[in-house]
Amino acid sequence: MTKDVSTEEDQTEAARRRARGEFVRGVSGFRHAIGDPDFPAEPGRYHLFVALNCPWCHRVTLARAVLGLQDSVTLDVAFPNRTGEDDPAGPNLWEFAPRRVASLTGAPLPECTTETGTGDSLRLAKEIYRREGSDEQSLPVLYDKIAGRIVNNESAEILRMLDTHAEALGSTAQDRPALMPEDPGQQAAIAALNERIYVTINNGAYKAGFSSDQGVYAKAFAAYFETLGALEELLSDGRAFLTGGTFTEADLRLFPTLYRHDPVYYLRMKLNGAHILDYQNLWRWLCRVHALDGVAGAGSLVHCRQGYFGRSWNTVVPLGPMVPMPYPDAYAHPELARQGPGGRT
Known part of the structure; x- marks a missing residue:
């Protein structure tokens, strides 16, 4: 898969830029692709970990929806607020907590789920990364349920591979759009x-x-x-x-x-x-x-x-x-x- 120059931000002097008040987005560390030898395009094999408040995750859930992959690419949804200072694992971590109460509604959010992709009901997204020796904790994550591995955590690349392999992944869309048409x-x-x-x-x-x-x-x-x-x-x-x-x-x-x-x-x-x-x-x-x-x-x-x-x-x-x-x-x-x-x- 060719690299998309609009997937990430220039990291030149990132520390200095952050120190003077600029927001500098980090670089995603997992860049495998569906279609690589280790990650064949198969229905039911792949899983997404997302947070619905995150716009980068929203790209991926949109691609899953418009490409008709809801039945063949499974999904877990984290609570929209991360852990607090009082959490035993530390603050600012994405958490799969379907019983956590939202201050806006005074009730749990029905879209939030437990973690089902690994089969081990992990509470934190960070725990999924730790299994592969990574300190990352970002969402979205594309996960291979059969291999038990993270495939990719760069949203632009995930949506592109869902588009490229939609049919092989089990798309049910009758009028599936071509997100990247063949015309040069x-x-x-x-x-x-x-x-x-x-x-x-x-x-x-x-x-x-x-x-x-x-x-x-x-x-x-x-x-x-x-x-x-x-x-x-x-x-x-x-x-x-x-x-x-x-x-x-x-x-x-x-x-x-x-x-x-x-x-x-x-x-x-x-x-x-x-x-x-x-x-x-x-x-x-x-x-x-x-x-x-x-x-x-x-x-x-x-x-x-x-x-x-x-x-x-x-x-x-x-x-x-x-x-x-x-x-x-x-x-x-x-x-x-x-x-x-x-x-x-």
Whole structure:
């Protein structure tokens, strides 16, 4: 599988950049692929460990859903908040805890599961890594249940291999999209979009929200909204999706961030320049993608709100927005798009 330049961030002087307040995403350490000799493409063999609040995990659950792999690639869901200081294993660890109570709802979250991929009911994602001598703890993880090994923990590569091997993995989708079409021109267009979307939107949201330096934040803020404006213009010719009439990997990669923008990132990531509702074409695109088979069930704004705001200093989770209507209900209403900074009929 060829390396995708939009899978990871440049690590040059990462320590110095973090020290001056910049968020620098680390590099995933497991980079095997389905189709390698040790990891054949077979139905029922592979398992995903995810957290539904995580946008990188959301890429993978979206791919699993739109490619019709729900029955053949199994799934465990971690609680959206990680362990606290009082946990005997330590803080900030992903935990499979279906009975843990969410502060937002006052009850356990029904999507959360025990750990079933290894067969040993491990509590922490970190324990899965420790079995292979790794100190990593990130999600998502693609796991081989037969070999008992981690295949890959880089979301962009996982979604690409699910697409490449969808049929052999047991896809049940009748109208399965080709996330990366065979046409070289489309591939080039998707690659260019992927690169810009990753740098300025997907990772850019974190650059803005988790920066402790005003200048770094301002640069990320400007790039984020500049790209939203460019995407709004791209969609202004009436095309249904970013590269034309069909849903591709570029759409899939953009969706998790825009899905979170109005109800979460506008506040939590300090991206309050505009709502997606203010971009008429982007809002209609967002609603169009949300309506695709499997997409609505591949994410959860309850998990997003709990995960992002539950980690803030006082753990209080905002209840809104309620106008023009609650989210995700609003995503069923493309007509709500309003004239704003990027709005265009």
